[in-house]
Amino acid sequence: MTTTAKRIGTLLLASAVAAGVANTVHPRRIPWVQDWSRQVEARARTAGIRVVPFSAVRTRLGRDAVFIDARPAEEYAAGQVRGAVSIPFHALEAHYGTVAELIDSGQTLVAYCSNRECDDALMLATELQAMGATNLLLYVDGFDDWQRRGGPVEAAP
Amino acid sequence: MMPGPKIFRLARGIACCVLAGVLLSGFRKILFPADFALAVYRFHLLPGPLVNMVALWLSWLEVVSALMLLLVPRYRVAALWIVLAMLLLFTGGIAINLLRGSAFGCGCFGSSSAEAPLGMLQLLRNGALVVLAACALFAEARSRDSS
Structure with missing residues (x-):
C-alpha cells in the first residue's frame, strides 16, 4: 500500500x-x-437570475419562451435570434409598454446580448425582475454563441 | 471453481482500456482550457481563486492517468485509485448540481455550453464508470493473488 x-x-x-x-x-x-465573481454569470447568480446555456434555450425557441435582444437597435437589425423582441437596455424607457406586455403574458423571458463580455442582458434582466418578471432566464453566451452553434437567425425587415 | 488469473487479467485489461478511452476522449479540456475552467466554475463547488488551477490540473491528471492505465503496468493500480477518486468526486458534483437544477452540461468532455444539460443519464454513466474502476481494481488484486 x-x-x-x-x-x-x-x-x-x-x-x-x-x-x-x-x-x-x-x-x-x-x-x-x-476573479470569477466579476463575470456576468456570477453577478446574475448573485442577483438570483437563472443563467442558461444554448442547449437549454434552443429547444424553447418558438414554444414557451420569448427571446429579448438587449443589444443596441442597429446590432439587432443586422441579425437576431429568430422571433426575438428588441429591447435595447440603453433605450429601455422607450419600450416600457412592450416590457409590461411581455411580463403580463406570463411566458418565459430569455434575455441575451452579444456574448459573455457584455452585461446589457444582465442589466435588462435585473430591471425586468424589479418590474415583476418571474419566469426570467439569462442566455449568458449570447448572440455570438447562438450563431456559432447554428441557432435560427433572422435580420430585421 | 475459481476463475483463473487469465480471466482476471482480461477483465482488468478491458476495464482499463474503456476507462482510458473515456478519459482521453476529454482531450478538448487541454486544447481549450478556458472552456473547461468555465465548466468547473459552473459546478459552483470551488472557491473562485481555485477554479483555474484545479481545471488545469484535472485535465492533465486525466490524461496522465489514462496513459498509465494503457502503457505503464507498474503505475496501473495507482492510476486506477486516482481514476476512482476522480469519478467519485465528479459523480458527487453532478448529483449536487442536479439537485440544484443546473441547466448546464457537466463539461465532462470539455465544454459545458455545448453538452446537454445535466441529467440522470450523466449520473448513471458516471456511476457505471465508478463500478468499472472498482471492478478493475478487484480484478487486478485477484490476478495477483491467483498468479
Missing part, C-alpha cells in the same frame, strides 16, 4: 508539473487565478 501511495503521489505531482508547463507554453493559456 505504501508503494501505491507513493506512486499516486508521483502521478499527482507529474500531472501538476505537466499542467504548469503546458499552461506556460499554451497558445490559449489561462490565468492561474481568476
Whole structure:
C-alpha cells in the first residue's frame, strides 16, 4: 500500500508539473487565478437570475419562451435570434409598454446580448425582475454563441 | 471453481482500456482550457481563486492517468485509485448540481455550453464508470493473488 501511495503521489505531482508547463507554453493559456465573481454569470447568480446555456434555450425557441435582444437597435437589425423582441437596455424607457406586455403574458423571458463580455442582458434582466418578471432566464453566451452553434437567425425587415 | 488469473487479467485489461478511452476522449479540456475552467466554475463547488488551477490540473491528471492505465503496468493500480477518486468526486458534483437544477452540461468532455444539460443519464454513466474502476481494481488484486 505504501508503494501505491507513493506512486499516486508521483502521478499527482507529474500531472501538476505537466499542467504548469503546458499552461506556460499554451497558445490559449489561462490565468492561474481568476476573479470569477466579476463575470456576468456570477453577478446574475448573485442577483438570483437563472443563467442558461444554448442547449437549454434552443429547444424553447418558438414554444414557451420569448427571446429579448438587449443589444443596441442597429446590432439587432443586422441579425437576431429568430422571433426575438428588441429591447435595447440603453433605450429601455422607450419600450416600457412592450416590457409590461411581455411580463403580463406570463411566458418565459430569455434575455441575451452579444456574448459573455457584455452585461446589457444582465442589466435588462435585473430591471425586468424589479418590474415583476418571474419566469426570467439569462442566455449568458449570447448572440455570438447562438450563431456559432447554428441557432435560427433572422435580420430585421 | 475459481476463475483463473487469465480471466482476471482480461477483465482488468478491458476495464482499463474503456476507462482510458473515456478519459482521453476529454482531450478538448487541454486544447481549450478556458472552456473547461468555465465548466468547473459552473459546478459552483470551488472557491473562485481555485477554479483555474484545479481545471488545469484535472485535465492533465486525466490524461496522465489514462496513459498509465494503457502503457505503464507498474503505475496501473495507482492510476486506477486516482481514476476512482476522480469519478467519485465528479459523480458527487453532478448529483449536487442536479439537485440544484443546473441547466448546464457537466463539461465532462470539455465544454459545458455545448453538452446537454445535466441529467440522470450523466449520473448513471458516471456511476457505471465508478463500478468499472472498482471492478478493475478487484480484478487486478485477484490476478495477483491467483498468479
